Amino acid sequence: MHISFCCFLSLLGLGLFISISIIAATNEGIIIGGIVDNTTRIGKEERVAMEMALEDFNTNYKGNQSLILHVKNSSNKFPLQAALAAMDLINREGAEVILGLQTWEETSLVAEIGSQNHIPILSFSDLIPSWAKQNWPFLVATFPNQYAQAKAIASMVQSYEWHQVTVIYEDMDSSASKVISDLSHAFKQGGIETILVAIPPLDVVSLSKEIGRLKRDPCRVFVVHLSFPMALHLFEKAKMMNMMRKGYVWISTTSFSNLVHSINASTISSWMQGIIGVRSYLLTNDSKFHDFHIRFRKRFSLEHPEESNHEPGFYAVQAYNAVQIVAQAMRGKKMGGSILLEKILDGNFDGLTGKLHFINQGVAPANTFQIINMIGRSYRELGFWVDRLGFSETVDSHGNFSNSMKDLGQVFWPGGPINTPKGWDVSTNGKPLRFGVPARSIFNKYVKIQYDPDKNQTSITGLAIELFETVVEQLPFHLTYDLFPFNGTYDDLVKQIYLKNFDGVVGDVGIIANRYQYAEFTQPYTEPGLVMIVPLRSKTGNKTWLFLRPFTKAMWFLIGIINIYNGFVVWLIERNHCSELNGSALNQTGSLLWLSFSTFLSFHGERPRSNLSRMAMAVWLFVALVLTQIYTANLASILTVQGLEPTVTNIESLQSSNAKVGHTQASFVKSYLVNVLRFSPTNMKNYTSAADIANDLRNRVIAAVFFEVPAAKLFLAMYCKGFTMAGPTYKVGGYGFVFPKGSPLLPLVTEALLNVSESGKLRELEQSMLASQNCTQVDLEDDISSLSPSSFWALFLLTGSMSTVALLIYVSYGKPQQKSGPLLAEKVNWLTMWAVMLRSWSSNSRLVKLFSAKELSSNVGSPPIV
Structure with missing residues (x-):
């Protein structure tokens, strides 16, 4: 309200000085007060309708008392006139109720007067707040809630x-x-x-x-x-x-x-x-309204010939109904104050357009x-x-x-009914729209800004620009726009839309929640997510001991044991026939070890004289041949197909090791790393160059770098032979185009963007961008397993058993006797067969020469040693 409570008290005091006592209604009639603005069309309609309503009631009601309407004039420009008119109606005219008051300013003043004097006030205003009815219990709203x-x-x-x-x-x-x-x-x-x-x-x-x-x-x-x-x-x-x-x-x-x-x-x-x-x-x-309509037009044209149209409107019907409500509540006996108010609020009245009732001191909404x-x-x-x-x-x-x-049906719009208006106009005053583009993009494949000093021109290209041009072509109208580089952070760039410096933003702008306070985004045109990029390393680890990788530790241990055991058996059987195998204990030990490991690859000493040692060595050399061939093949596989693996697999290892991580400077990634992933700000480094990131990753200045998925794909396309994605993908928004909040362009551009994406054009642009880097992604290989004894237990059992049999025979029979006959020849032929087989498996193996057919045939005529 625009008037203080002190003013109300002054007005009330003025009313008391004008008249000390209220003039009671006489038997001639009960006074109903009305306050309208006769200078307005609304006031004119209300006055005519109120007079008609009271006349209709007095005509139809055959009682002892009649109702008398006293209407005072007010002015919307001066609400105090309504307050003075209300006090005059109460104190001088003896009004039991007051109707009218088209504006809220008038209503607020008169409602205070009515509540002080316990006079119901039926207001025609459509702007009565809900709290007003609580402050003024005698205020009744007759205009339905809107x-x-x-x-x-x-x-x-x-x-x-x-x-x-x-x-x-x-x-x-x-x-x-x-x-x-x-x-x-x-x-x-x-x-x-x-x-x-x-x-x-x-x-x-x-x-x-x-x-x-x-x-x-x-x-x-x-x-x-x-x-x-x-x-x-x-x-x-x-x-x-x-x-x-x-x-x-x-x-x-x-x-x-x-x-x-x-x-x-x-x-x-x-x-x-x-x-x-x-x-x-x-x-x-309704017939009742039809009758009212005819009589109103006739009466209104007579009283207000200056008006060109004499039709009754909603305000006339409202005023007619208000008088009817009051008249029906007063019917039968004289009443006022709280009783009259209660009758009004609790009644169910017949109005000009049907039944009327009140809810919370007002007509039903x-x-x-x-x-x-x-x-x-x-x-x-x-x-x-x-x-x-x-x-x-x-x-x-x-x-x-x-x-x-x-x-x-068809609406007649301004300018013609043919087409429904779009609801907006981008070509206001013929000026193209202003779109900002980021000038600090770390990858110029999305936005590339080049300045030609000779021509004094700036060219802006890239996937985001080309995609936006394709989307604009899909719009059902011609959209003119200009692109302007912005050399600031991405957050500041989006904020320029809120400041009305730009009409939108085109580029690799991430869709982030806190940016929605300044603008809105289209659907993302890239894959959303935040990922970690780490260097690749060889799965072979330390190459110094690479030669041991073909076999497991257990395998090497077993090879060593079986070699020593076989060498011991041969040495024990042959020492009486070879002077080199005798001598001091130290000399015999060295001969034993030399015989064990050198025989695994070749045997340069004097050929075995005993059939027992020959039998043991034949199986031993066969096993050695198989093992050397498998070792060579497995080692060649390891050297040829070198497995790769990421240096870091999860962020927990980064945090526990207190390692440094990198991120792009003009992005939201830093806040995400600090607030969500809980990295220490002291362990993070900003970058504005992809080359610097690659160098620092290779040199282990940083252990990892965090990118949005589209940026990560570009980085790997540029440096794919040394880096890879690792760890989970964190859910964040992708790249989108930016528009002012509520922009009519936003849904149209989003729809066009979806059409471009579904047509496959967006995929073509992405593939073309990545292929332009001319680099192929390195696939990580599975680790090559070392061979264990479980794959060769049969070979080790064979050679160990044969050596053990030879040893047992030698120990059991002592010094061997010379024998000859068919059995000896059969043994010699059997050994000859083994030698031929070994020679066919590896013609280059010098081990097989010990058992060549020529050497064995020279021993057929001489008595062998058992």
Whole structure:
């Protein structure tokens, strides 16, 4: 309110000085007070309707007392006049109840007076906040709550897929904010961005300035919530500024639409073609209303010949119903104060358009509104909107309801009815849109900025730029735009949209939650995620001992044991026939070891004289041949196919080792590493060059670097032979294009981007970008397993058994005797066969020479040693 409580007390005191006692109603009638503004169309309609209502009641009711209506004039420009008129009606006229008061300023003043004097106040204002009824218990709202109107308008906007609206309202007081709050809430639930433009009351100059500014903005959907005189000024000014043409959408609330019947035909045809209005619903097909309509037009034309249109509107019906409510509550006996208030609030009355009842000191909220369209010299009724049901051409229970206003038929839009307006205009004043691009991209494959000093031109290329150009070609209209490099952080670049320095951003901009406070993003055009890149290392580890890799430790141990054992057996059998195997204990030990390991590869000494040692050595050399061939093959495989593995496999090992990690400087990755992955800021390093990152990874300056997935793919395409992804992929947004919040372009560009992606064009661009690096990704190989004794136990059992048999025979029979005969020849032939087989397996093996056929044949004629 714009008046203090002290002012109220002064007014009340003035009323007491004017009249000390209230003049009671006489037997001639009960006084009903009315306060209207006779200078406005609303006030004129209300006065005529109130007089008609009281006359109808007195005519139809045959009682002892009649009701008398005393109407005082007020002015919306001076609310104090309404307060003085109310005190005069109470103190001088003896009014038992007061009706009228079109504005909230008037209502707030008179409600205080009524509550002090226990006089019910029935206000016609549509801007009464809920808290007012608690402060003033004698205040009753007769205008239905209009919250559903906000939902109706939001449904209209959603029907045509407009994503942004500008609400123009008169900034009068806190009560007006309730309507704006309802509209904002309804739009938010529908995903519609709201721009609020407040106009000072009756300030035509400010209105003209705001209209000029709004013309320069791209939004073309306007919701007008102004008083009737201000709305007329607005539409006149909009027409003068060429804003009542094709592409614009104007939607008026009930504050204007409820009075369109009073506008002369020339004004409608000149200024208001194509306006859509939401109007309070009236049941006009009832016989009672039809009779009222005829009588009202006749009476109104006689009392107000200056008005060009004599139709009754919603305010006339509201005033008629209010008088009927009071009259029916007073019927039968004289009453006032709390009793009368209780009768009013608890009653169920017959109104001009049906039953009326009150909820929480107010008429039941309206849930039905009429949709009208200004066309030609008047308007036409498109249909209705019913809360929880939607749009329909009728309001009866058999109507076909729809969620879309499009089902009501063709709307006549400003500039012509052919095409539905887009709701925005990017070519305002013929200027192309300004899009910022990041100049600090670490990979110029997404955004590459080159300046030619000779031509004084800057060229901007890259995958993001080419993709945006392809997307723009998919739009159903021509979009003109310019690209401007921005040499700052990505967060600052997005913030430029909020500051209105750019109309959008094109580039490798990550979709991050905290950036949504400044702008909105399209769908990501890259794979989302944050990954870790680490160097690759050989799986062979230390190459100094690489020669031992073909066999396991157990295998080498067993080879050594079986060699010593076989050498011992041969040495023991041959020492009596070879002087080199005798001598001191040290000499014999050395001979034993030399014989064990040298015989594994070759035997240069004197050939065995004993058949027992020959038998043991034949099997021993066969096993040695197999082992050497397998060793050679496995070692060659290890050297030829070298396995690779990442140096780090998880972030836990990085954190536990206190290793340094890298990240790109112009990104959000640093905050994610600190706040989410809990890395210490002292262990992180910023980079602005991919080459520096690669060098520091190779030199172990940093143990790992963190990239967004698209950047990681590019880095690996550039340096794939030394690095790989490791660890999990952390869920973060990919790259997207950026637009202002609620931008009408956003859904259209997102749809076009999806079309480009589904057509395969985006994949082609990505593959072309990665292939241009001319580097093939290195695949990690599985480790090559070392061979264990489990694969050779049969060979070791064979050679060990044969040596053991020879040893047992030698020990059991002592010094051998010379023998000859068929058995000896058979043994010699058997050994000859083994030698031939060994020679065929490896012609280069010098071991087989010990058992060649020539050497064995020379011993056939001489007695062998057993």
